Structure formats: C-alpha cells, structure tokens
Amino acid sequence: MLKNLISHFKHSPISTFVAIASGVIVLATYILPLESLRSLILSWVVIASAAALLVGAVNLLSVHINKLSTTTGNSLYSSSLIISMILTFTVAFLPGNVDQWIFRYVQIPVESSLMAVLAVTLTYAAARLLGRRTDIYSIIFVASLILTLISSGGFIGGGFTWLKTMAGAGGRGIIIGVGLGTVTTGLRVLLGSDRPYSG
C-alpha cells in the first residue's frame, strides 16, 4: 500500500496531498478543539459544490448539443431539454415570479407524472419477480408485500404488528451493514487507497 501511495504522490502529488490532508484535518477537528477550521473548510466545500452544480448543468447542455449535432439517439428529447433549459435560464432574469410558475406548473406536474409511472412500474416488477427469480428471498419479499398491503388497508387491524417489528429489525441490520461499508470506504479514501480523482 505504501508503494501505491508513493506512486500516486509521484503521479499527481497535489491532488493526492490535498485530498488526504483535507480528510485528515476534518477528522482531526472532531477530536481537537478546531471547530472554526472545520467551518472554514466546509464553507470552501459549499462554494466548490455550487460551482460543481454549474458544471453539471453545462455538462448536461453540452451532452445534448453534441447529441443533436451527431444525430445519434432521440433528437426530440435533446431539443426539448435545450429549449427548456434556455427558457428557464432566461425567465430567471425577468421580473416577477415566472420561474416559480415554471416550477409549479411544469416541473412538479412532470415529476408527479413520473411518480405515477413509477407506481405502475413497481407493481409490474413485483408481479414479475417470482417468475424471474424464484428463490426463498423473493417469496418472502412478495409475501411481506402482500401482508403489508392487506394490513395497511385496515382489514385485519393490528394483527400484523409483528411484521412491522421484523421489517424494522431487518432494516436496522441492513443499515448497520451499510454503515460499516461507509466507514471502510471513507478510510480507504483517507489512506489513499481509493482515489476517485486524477486517474
């Protein structure tokens, strides 16, 4: 690992140093009385995140302009996105609450429609699950789903409270697993083993 770390430092010394040092300093501020330093670093992160958001929007625009120019994929989606993006960006400078109007009467209805599509998709997927993957876990999943739906309808009353307790216990087990994975991934980044930057 030390050899890898040295080779990373040789390859891209600045980014590796900045990443590891920032992580170690922020971790240290939780142990030592250095809250102001942590606040300072986190305020830099907020500014960088805002800039990254802008980069994301520009990237989205450039991908779809590129799609239109190379005529691959569905040009209708790309042209709709570009027109909507330019329109929204333009009205943001206009006086009044036109951007709020777009948000309320365009974005929210569109996302609500996607949620409706999602309900159908999930119902279909649950129905197909046993056909696609017939194992004990799928049977338990579908049985739990049916019991939960029945009990939430109020037909049985409190007869299935044990099911909710079991689901809560299982959920906590999964969350513990995810928490452990999160800690190890963070430590790998701190140790320089995982470097999601500069190749």
Place this chain on the structure above:
Amino acid sequence: MNIGTLAFVALFGGLMLGFYIMGQRQEGRNLRDIPAFYRLQGAIELSVEDGSRIHIAIGRSDITSPQGMAAMVGLSMLKRVSTVALESDQPPIASAGNGGLVILAQDTIRGAFNSLNLQGAYDHTLGRATGLTPYSYAAGVMPIILDEDISANIMVGSFGDEAALITSAGERSQTFTLAGADNIPGQAVLFATAHEPLIGEELFAGGAYIGAGLMHVASLHAQDVVRWLIVVILLAAGAFGLLQGFF
C-alpha cells in the same frame, strides 16, 4: 467525535491494515460467493467481445455527505470497468445526478484513458450529468440505456425509488442490471426490479470482487470482523437486559 468513536475508527483502520499485510503474504482472496459479481464479470467480458457499452450510474448523492461513500464505490467500479472496457472500441458511459460526481466520473474515465496512453480518444461526454433532481436524473438516464447500445448497467450509489425507472429501461432493452443502493427504500425497489440486486454491505464489496485492489479485500474482512463484534455486543446486551429482569 468522542473518544469511543475515534477508537472505533482506529480499530477499523488497524484491522484494514492488518488484513492488507496478511493479504500480501497469501494467495487467493477467501471471499464468500456473491453470484451477482460473477455475472457482472461475464457481462463485462461479453460487452468487450461484442463491442457494446457498459453504463455505470453512480447516483446523485453529495460527496460531502455520508451517502457520498456509496458513490465512491461506484467510482472505484467505474475505474476498474473503464480499464477493462477500453480494450474494446466502446468505452463505458457514467451518469450522475450531482455536479461534483460528474467531475469525478469524468476524471476517473480520463485516468483510464491516460493509463492506456489513449489521451486523444477521451471524450468528456462519457461522464454525464443527466438531471439534478431524483426524477429528472432517472428520466435522463433512461435514453442512455435505450439508445446507446448498452449491454450492461451497473447502478452503484445512492438511489431512491426513482431507481425503478432506470431498471425498467434496462428491462425494456433486455440488458443486464446489477444494482445496489445505500438506503432501505432504494434497496427494496432494486430488489424487486434489478436482475442482480446488492443488499446491505454487498454494495461496498464491488471493488473486492472485480479486482480493484487488495485494500478492498482487506476492508471487507475488517467489516466482517466488526460486524461479528457488533452481533456479539448486541446479543450480550440483550442477555444482560433479560437477566436484569430476573434479578
């Protein structure tokens, strides 16, 4: 952070380094079977052979939040898959719903091109922001899967119930989908809709199974040890509480 938390982190770090050193001395990986990753290996090899693309969705978490660690695993997998897939004509496409993740995804793919001395062939549109809200992100990923000759989807990151829209696109285009999320609603949705769902900590095991490095294997072993430690503590606490009731 109190001393207890620091001791917990130090224990984890010590175990990871210990298993890393032990791993250097022994051959083989001693990992339990997770069939999803073997099928993923097959899907990657198939895509290299038939010249199709692999799509990696790394979700829309903020990298400064705990959910960002799931995206880090996605980036590790992207790095490994890019290196393998660049042997074919079609490099992988990465999608993200967060500006910071897009920059990291592009940097990761560029690194894979650089490592193979293919700097001139790199295209910045291989790392894409498809939308910055959950549903716009999912809606933006769907055309990638349907239109861009994708043969395998890897979804590793933070996803909510919108993930079902992405997996449904995979279903419609009959492509292999391996998916894992770091939260309960996302995992429930992916269990029902993905071909190969990753449950709980399996999400964080990806790097170890696709050969991302010995430290990934060491961190899996460290997780196993700490998990058993937690199980013992929980059981002991339960037994202690029960005994307290008797006396």
